[in-house]
Amino acid sequence: MANILDIRRRIRSVVNTRQITKAMKVVSAAKLRRAQDRTLAARPYARMLTNVLKSLVTRAEIYDPETGEPKHPLLAQRAENNILLIVVTGDKGLAGAFSANVTKAASRFLESKAGKNIDIEAIGRKGRDFFRRRYPAASVQTLSLAETEESMEARSETGERAGAIQIVGEHVGVLGKLEFAQARTLAESVIERYQREEIDSVYLVFNEFKSVIAQRLIVEQILPIEQIGEPAVRLAEEMTEEEKKKAKDAAISAGVGMRAESPADKVAEQFGTAQVDYIYEQSPEELFRSLLPKYVAIQIFRALLESVAAEHAARMTAMDSATSNATDMIDSLTLVMNRARQAKITKEIIEIVSGAAAM
Numbered sequence: 001m002a003n004i005l006d007i008r009r010r011i012r013s014v015v016n017t018r019q020i021t022k023a024m025k026v027v028s029a030a031k032l033r034r035a036q037d038r039t040l041a042a043r044p045y046a047r048m049l050t051n052v053l054k055s056l057v058t059r060a061e062i063y064d065p066e067t068g069e070p071k072h073p074l075l076a077q078r079a080e081n082n083i084l085l086i087v088v089t090g091d092k093g094l095a096g097a098f099s100a101n102v103t104k105a106a107s108r109f110l111e112s113k114a115g116k117n118i119d120i121e122a123i124g125r126k127g128r129d130f131f132r133r134r135y136p137a138a139s140v141q142t143l144s145l146a147e148t149e150e151s152m153e154a155r156s157e158t159g160e161r162a163g164a165i166q167i168v169g170e171h172v173g174v175l176g177k178l179e180f181a182q183a184r185t186l187a188e189s190v191i192e193r194y195q196r197e198e199i200d201s202v203y204l205v206f207n208e209f210k211s212v213i214a215q216r217l218i219v220e221q222i223l224p225i226e227q228i229g230e231p232a233v234r235l236a237e238e239m240t241e242e243e244k245k246k247a248k249d250a251a252i253s254a255g256v257g258m259r260a261e262s263p264a265d266k267v268a269e270q271f272g273t274a275q276v277d278y279i280y281e282q283s284p285e286e287l288f289r290s291l292l293p294k295y296v297a298i299q300i301f302r303a304l305l306e307s308v309a310a311e312h313a314a315r316m317t318a319m320d321s322a323t324s325n326a327t328d329m330i331d332s333l334t335l336v337m338n339r340a341r342q343a344k345i346t347k348e349i350i351e352i353v354s355g356a357a358a359m
Helices: 004-059 098-112 125-132 149-158 180-195 241-254 263-270 284-358
Strands: 082-088 117-123 137-142 165-171 201-211 214-223 232-238
Touching (some): 004 201, 082 098, 082 180, 098 125, 125 165, 180 284, 241 284
Parallel strands (some): 082 117, 082 201, 117 165
Antiparallel strands (some): 201 214
16 A cells, blocks of 8 residues: 555645646636637628628629639639648647547548548648658748738749648638638738639538537638638537536536627627618629638638637646546545554554563
C-alpha cells in the first residue's frame, strides 16, 4: 500500500488541477456567451441577404435564355478536377476532440476525392499542424486572412503543384479577434480563383453551432452556388445523446443560455418574401455581381463565428468533465488514504498489545 505522505501529495496535486480546470471552465463559459451573442447577431443580416437573393432569383433570369450560360460566374458548374478545401479548427487545445473531429472529417473528405487536385486552406493552428505533417505546402502561402494581391498573383503564375494535395494557406491566430473584413478578404481570394477557373469547387469543413446542445460537424459546398438559401451539405455528423447531456450539464452549471434564435431572426425571415412585383433599376447581371460575392463572404464569416462558439462550448464541456473527474479522483484517493491510515493505526495497536503480552 502507498505511503500516506505520497497519497496526500497526490491529493494536493489533483486539487490544484481541479482549481485550474474549474477556472478554465468559467473563462470558456464567459467567452462562449460573447461568441454566442456574435453568432446570433450575425444571423439576421445573413438571412435578409439570402431572402433578397431568393426573391431576385424568382423574379429575374439567372441563365441567359439564348446561350444557357449563367449570368454570374459563381453560378457556373464545371467538372470537379481542382478543389479548394477550407478547414476551420481551433488555435488552442484542452477542448476535447473538437479539432481532432474536424481533421478526421477533412481526411474522410480527402479520401472521397482521391485522384483530384485539392488545395487546403487551414484556419487554426491545430488544423495547420495536422496537415503540415501530412501534405506539402505550395510555393507561396498565405500566412493570414489578409492575403496580398502580389502573393495571389505569384501563386497563380507558378502553376507548379507541390502534390495532388497541397497546403496553399495558413491562417493562425485570426479566430481570437475575428472580424468580417478577414472573412471578406478570404472570400475575395476564393472568388477570384474560382472566376479564373483555377478551382472548380470550394468546400468548407467546420462545426455548425446552433446552440450549446445543437451542434454538428459538416462539410458544406459554398461554390459553385447550387441553390441560394439551401446549404449544400455533403457530410454531417451530429452530436451523440451522451455529448448533448454533458454539454447541457456544463452549460447549466456555468449559467450559459441555450437559446438558438434571437428575436430579430423572425423579422429577418420575413424580409423580402412578400409576393409583389419589384422594378429593378439595375440589370440582373449587375445585381448578381454585387450580391453573390457578399453571399459567399457571409457564409464564410458565419462558419468562422459558429466554429469559434463551438470551440468554446467544447472547451467548457471538457473542463467540466475534467473537474468532475478530479473530484472523483480526490474522493477515491481520500478513501485510500483513510484505509492506509487505519491499517497503520491497527498495526501499531497490535504491536503494542503484542509487546505488552510478551512482558
